[in-house]
Amino acid sequence: xxxxxxxxxxxxxxxxxxxxxxxxxxxxxxxxxxxxxxxxxxxxxxxxxxxxxxxxxxxxxxxxxxxxxxxxxxxxxxxxxxxxxxxxxxxxxxxxxxxxxxxxxxxxxxxxxxxxxxxxxxxxxxxxxxxxxxxxxxxxxxxxxxxxxxxxxxxxxxxxxxxxxxxxxxxxxxxxxxxxxxxxxxxxxxxxxxxxxxxxxxxxxxxxxxxxxxxxxxxxxxxxxxxxxxxxxxxxxxxxxxxxxxxxxxxxxxxxxxxxxxxxxxxxxxxxxxxxxxxxxxxxxxxxxxxxxxxxxxxxxxxxxxxxxxxxxxxxxxxxxxxxxxxxxxxxxxxxxxxxxxxxxxxxxxxxxxxxxxxxxxxxxxxxxxxxxxxxxxxxx
Ligand SMILES: [Zn+2]
Ligand SMILES: [Zn+2]
Numbered sequence: 001x002x003x004x005x006x007x008x009x010x011x012x013x014x015x016x017x018x019x020x021x022x023x024x025x026x027x028x029x030x031x032x033x034x035x036x037x038x039x040x041x042x043x044x045x046x047x048x049x050x051x052x053x054x055x056x057x058x059x060x061x062x063x064x065x066x067x068x069x070x071x072x073x074x075x076x077x078x079x080x081x082x083x084x085x086x087x088x089x090x091x092x093x094x095x096x097x098x099x100x101x102x103x104x105x106x107x108x109x110x111x112x113x114x115x116x117x118x119x120x121x122x123x124x125x126x127x128x129x130x131x132x133x134x135x136x137x138x139x140x141x142x143x144x145x146x147x148x149x150x151x152x153x154x155x156x157x158x159x160x161x162x163x164x165x166x167x168x169x170x171x172x173x174x175x176x177x178x179x180x181x182x183x184x185x186x187x188x189x190x191x192x193x194x195x196x197x198x199x200x201x202x203x204x205x206x207x208x209x210x211x212x213x214x215x216x217x218x219x220x221x222x223x224x225x226x227x228x229x230x231x232x233x234x235x236x237x238x239x240x241x242x243x244x245x246x247x248x249x250x251x252x253x254x255x256x257x258x259x260x261x262x263x264x265x266x267x268x269x270x271x272x273x274x275x276x277x278x279x280x281x282x283x284x285x286x287x288x289x290x291x292x293x294x295x296x297x298x299x300x301x302x303x304x305x306x307x308x309x310x311x312x313x314x315x316x317x318x319x320x321x322x323x324x325x326x327x328x329x330x331x332x333x334x335x336x337x338x339x340x341x342x343x344x345x346x347x348x349x350x351x352x353x354x355x356x357x358x359x360x361x362x363x364x365x366x367x368x369x370x371x372x373x374x375x376x377x378x379x380x381x
Contacts, residue, residue: 010038012203012256017033021263021301031076041060044070046079073263106133139191188271190267192263230249253370257276261283286303289328289344
């Protein structure tokens with residue numbers, strides 16, 4: 001099928017660069033996931049070895065515009081300073097690259113700054129770290145540390161720009177991270193051994209197609225007026241007739257919603273469920289299989305059953321499991337006698353009553369199709 005140019009431009013895909021827990025192995029890299037849209041990459045978690053996973057994929061690390069870190073465990077973070085340095089080596093000093101924006105829990109700024117300063121690392125582009133302030137109920141009491149929020153006079157790294165400190169919005173019970181022309185990104189709280197977050201990336205709805213035939217019938221020929229209507233502006237013709245966008249646009253095209261959760265044994269509060277409802281894709285961890293649910297919970301992790309129960313309560317269209325214990329090799333590499341990762345798929349699908357569940361593997365690419373609505377075309381009188 002040939003896609004129109006507009007459809008190609010709006011294509012959205014997820015690429016898994018690391019799907020293993022705890023450490024990178026030859027069969028599963030440490031956590032890293034890329035959302036690509038209009039040529040730009042947003043990276044979610046950056047475990048050790050993420051830069052080599054990039055090189056082995058179809059993606060280019062130089063295209064990273066934003067980085068989201070779910071929590072500060074090393075298997076989600078240790079790749080970040082190295083990745084930034086390599087992107088810098090490969091970029092031109094004249095590139096005028098926009099600052100790379102990094103979002104993650106309080107402490108991330110200090111981690112990056114310390115690793116870059118101690119290693120005398122310089123970048124050819126600026127970066128900024130926006131920190132999320134966790135709440136005490138996001139982890140076991142013995143693991144809780146008071147967030148050490150940066151003071152005004154803290155020394156920035158030479159390429160670092162001052163970032164925001166983002167607190168939980170008490171009315172919305174979530175963190176508001178990004179609002180731009182195309183997307184709204186929010187974070188919500190997860191329970192793990194240390195505070196962890198889930199991210200919801202929601203594409204804004206786009207105006208429906210212009211009903212050009214209807215306009216021509218009204219005597220409006222193609223031209224700048226079409227653009228105005230498409231942009232939601234009311235136009236007035238020379239004869240005084242006003243045309244409202246809603247009269248000549250088809251139903252708006254709903255945006256896509258992608259939810260990417262960090263390590264967790266459960267969601268904190270009710271907002272996670274609300275934010276993830278009807279998501280096109282939910283990426284959820286399932287570190288161990290259901291037979292080890294006690295061990296999983298003790299370590300702040302989920303099994304396929306708990307992940308699928310959450311997916312079911314949110315009515316998500318597609319559940320993708322990831323962050324598997326390194327004992328579960330990808331299917332093609334499983335030998336007789338090994339733990340079989342397909343067990344985890346079966347366990348999740350049992351809860352979802354047959355709805356297919358995807359098991360992530362390194363370099364798997366998932367396209368996220370447009371949401372199609374019934375086109376409500378009001379007949380011309
Ligand atoms: Zn992990
Ligand atoms: Zn973790």
